[in-house]
Amino acid sequence: MKKGSAVKSRVWLSSPYIVWIIGFTVIPLGVIFKYALTGREGGFSLEYISAIFDPIHLKAMVFSLEIALGCTLFCILLSYPLVLALKHLNLGKQGFTMFILILPMWMNFILRILAWQMILSNNGILNLLLAKLGMEPLQLANTGAAIMIGVVYDYLPYMVLPIFNAVAEIDEDIIEAAKDLGANGFTVFRKIIFPLSVPGLLSGIVMVFVPSMTSFVISDILGGGKLQLIGNIIEQEFTKSANWNLGSGLSVSLMIFVLISMAFTTKNEVEGKGSAIW
Amino acid sequence: MKKRIAGVLLAGMLTGIMICTVGCGEKKAENGSLTVFNYGEYMDPDVLDQFTEETGIEIKYEEALTPEEMYTKYKSGAIEYDLLCSSDYMMQKLIEEGELQEIDAASMEYRENIGDKYWELATAFDPENRYTVPYFWGTLGILYDTTKVSKPVDSWEVLFSGEYAGDIIMQNSMRDTYMVALKYLGYSLNTGEEKELREAQELLLKQKPDVQAYLVDEARDEVVAGNAVMAVVYSGEAYLGNQYNEDLTYVIPKEGSNVWLDAWGISKNCKDPDAAQQFLDFLCREDIAAKNFEYIYYSTPNEAVIESLSEEEKSNEALVPAEDATENCEVCVQAEPEIHDLMNELWKKLKAD
Numbered sequence: 001m002k003k004g005s006a007v008k009s010r011v012w013l014s015s016p017y018i019v020w021i022i023g024f025t026v027i028p029l030g031v032i033f034k035y036a037l038t039g040r041e042g043g044f045s046l047e048y049i050s051a052i053f054d055p056i057h058l059k060a061m062v063f064s065l066e067i068a069l070g071c072t073l074f075c076i077l078l079s080y081p082l083v084l085a086l087k088h089l090n091l092g093k094q095g096f097t098m099f100i101l102i103l104p105m106w107m108n109f110i111l112r113i114l115a116w117q118m119i120l121s122n123n124g125i126l127n128l129l130l131a132k133l134g135m136e137p138l139q140l141a142n143t144g145a146a147i148m149i150g151v152v153y154d155y156l157p158y159m160v161l162p163i164f165n166a167v168a169e170i171d172e173d174i175i176e177a178a179k180d181l182g183a184n185g186f187t188v189f190r191k192i193i194f195p196l197s198v199p200g201l202l203s204g205i206v207m208v209f210v211p212s213m214t215s216f217v218i219s220d221i222l223g224g225g226k227l228q229l230i231g232n233i234i235e236q237e238f239t240k241s242a243n244w245n246l247g248s249g250l251s252v253s254l255m256i257f258v259l260i261s262m263a264f265t266t267k268n269e270v271e272g273k274g275s276a277i278w
Numbered sequence: 279m280k281k282r283i284a285g286v287l288l289a290g291m292l293t294g295i296m297i298c299t300v301g302c303g304e305k306k307a308e309n310g311s312l313t314v315f316n317y318g319e320y321m322d323p324d325v326l327d328q329f330t331e332e333t334g335i336e337i338k339y340e341e342a343l344t345p346e347e348m349y350t351k352y353k354s355g356a357i358e359y360d361l362l363c364s365s366d367y368m369m370q371k372l373i374e375e376g377e378l379q380e381i382d383a384a385s386m387e388y389r390e391n392i393g394d395k396y397w398e399l400a401t402a403f404d405p406e407n408r409y410t411v412p413y414f415w416g417t418l419g420i421l422y423d424t425t426k427v428s429k430p431v432d433s434w435e436v437l438f439s440g441e442y443a444g445d446i447i448m449q450n451s452m453r454d455t456y457m458v459a460l461k462y463l464g465y466s467l468n469t470g471e472e473k474e475l476r477e478a479q480e481l482l483l484k485q486k487p488d489v490q491a492y493l494v495d496e497a498r499d500e501v502v503a504g505n506a507v508m509a510v511v512y513s514g515e516a517y518l519g520n521q522y523n524e525d526l527t528y529v530i531p532k533e534g535s536n537v538w539l540d541a542w543g544i545s546k547n548c549k550d551p552d553a554a555q556q557f558l559d560f561l562c563r564e565d566i567a568a569k570n571f572e573y574i575y576y577s578t579p580n581e582a583v584i585e586s587l588s589e590e591e592k593s594n595e596a597l598v599p600a601e602d603a604t605e606n607c608e609v610c611v612q613a614e615p616e617i618h619d620l621m622n623e624l625w626k627k628l629k630a631d
Contacts, residue, residue, distance in 0.1 A: 056626050056627055056630045059630050060630060117496075121500070121503070121505050122490075122506075123504050139444075141505070142491045224490065224491025224492060224493065225450040225492030225493060225629070226486070226489065226492060226629070228629050233626065236626075239344065239346060239347060240344070240346055240452065242346055242350065243622075
């Protein structure tokens with residue numbers, strides 16, 4: 001009885017969040033769906049929902065997917081060595097390294113991407129250094145590689161942090177036991193550390209894959225307007241072509257796609273072990 | 279892009295401030311107020327203060343970055359704008375939709391300061407000069423580094439010949455990019471012919487591998503920094519580019535180009551047209567127009583201001599184009615819906631290629 005009323009008052013406490021969710025998630029989503037399902041002449045139509053199958057949009061979608069998958073993969077490959085190195089540092093150094101990793105996130109990401117533009121441009125800092133070392137300049141500006149560098153740089157912390165949290169929780173005793181039984185470093189990683197870090201890895205994948213799939217600012221700045229992610233096309237439909245229906249239709253298609261890929265990831269998540277970061 | 283994001287943040291902040299001033303409802307100007315809608319950084323802030331000081335009319339100032347954004351905001355009706363300044367084709371659209379009210383020319387003391395040539399230009403979108411007052415104008419041309427080209431540039435051809443492959447920057451804007459190709463082919467930039475547009479598309483597709491990037495705000499900076507040899511830019515940008523790097527020069531290609539004209543209009547919802555006209559008249563006054571000119575450095579249609587310029591400024595093509603340089607130039611007008619859709623489609627294809 002007592003417990004029941006406590007739950008009720010707690011439900012009441014959540015009302016600001018319910019208002020928030022309705023006002024800033026549910027209603028806007030409803031508006032987007034309404035636009036997406038309205039045809040050019042008004043009235044119900046699937047014209048814009050199916051617009052994703054137009055070759056131009058499909059091409060941008062595939063390119064977005066390539067960037068998102070590549071970014072996720074690079075982030076995973078960069079994260080594990082860093083996390084393993086961190087694990088063996090003492091607590092003070094660990095905190096400091098994490099601080100250094102997170103520090104750039106305190107700055108606006110557009111500024112950081114503009115800095116990359118300076119670094120990668122034809123007469124940029126990178127090519128200046130290469131010239132000093134007597135090497136050929138690289139043509140990185142305005143290419144897919146530049147976009148990839150940008151997204152990996154931007155989203156790396158979102159991969160490192162959850163993996164680090166998962167790895168830090170692993171009991172040292174288990175690892176020692178494995179070593180006692182003759183496992184070498186690689187086997188310990190393969191049989192113990194990696195499987196136990198999977199929940200963190202999955203949250204990391206979600207937090208890196210989704211934003212890199214849907215981003216448009218990074219590709220706009222580092223791609224020089226020559227390469228289009230699906231996000232760029234959606235943005236243009238709203239700001240330049242004034243075709244909100246098409247923009248909404250593409251957004252809904254993208255949302256559906258992301259939901260499907262997320263359903264696949266979370267299905268594999270170990271029950272009860274999932275990090276609650278997202 | 280960075281500007282747009284900054285604009286969004288700014289708009290958010292402004293909205294917050296507006297809600298407060300409306301909600302608090304204490305501050306009231308004695309002579310009412312006007313809501314003015316303009317492009318970002320397109321007026322000296324002192325001018326607004328001075329207007330309030332002189333007339334007692336309070337100005338609520340709103341900014342947008344592109345004509346399309348302006349139109350979307352205006353149409354959404356969330357804020358009732360009294361006055362707005364936008365570009366030629368957008369003003370045409372607003373006039374055609376009946377969104378603007380007539381301006382009483384007789385009530386404007388300083389209307390004569392705007393040269394006849396510019397009223398003439400404005401007839402492209404406002405046939406009888408009844409709804410708009412010219413504000414600033416300029417051209418689109420090529421900004422290039424004189425030390426890096428084999429001979430002086432005078433034609434759009436340099437962008438298509440392949441000689442400067444990888445060193446060219448085009449505008450990341452649909453109309454401007456098609457304008458370059460159409461003009462080079464000898465067509466009107468307001469063409470209504472599908473065949474001509476498709477021909478322009480062929481040319482641009484062929485050119486794309488040679489283009490370093492399609493940029494808007496950064497186009498000038500890339501030439502200044504030496505990352506590119508030439509860029510298609512607006513004349514105002516070219517003037518500033520020349521200030522940073524003396525080797526840069528600006529040319530309006532001989533095939534002609536786009537001459538753009540931004541103008542002010544009074545919204546049909548304006549409750550106090552007299553005050554609005556007072557504001558427009560104020561903008562035409564010599565000292566005020568000069569102040570704005572020194573703030574923005576685009577070409578001014580205000581002949582009183584042009585008279586007062588130094589010889590050096592008068593001879594600068596980017597500031598005061600020569601009479602014959604704009605001979606083949608055209609004002610961009612609103613395209614027919616089918617042509618507009620086709621161009622959108624082609625532009626998306628070009629960018630996705």
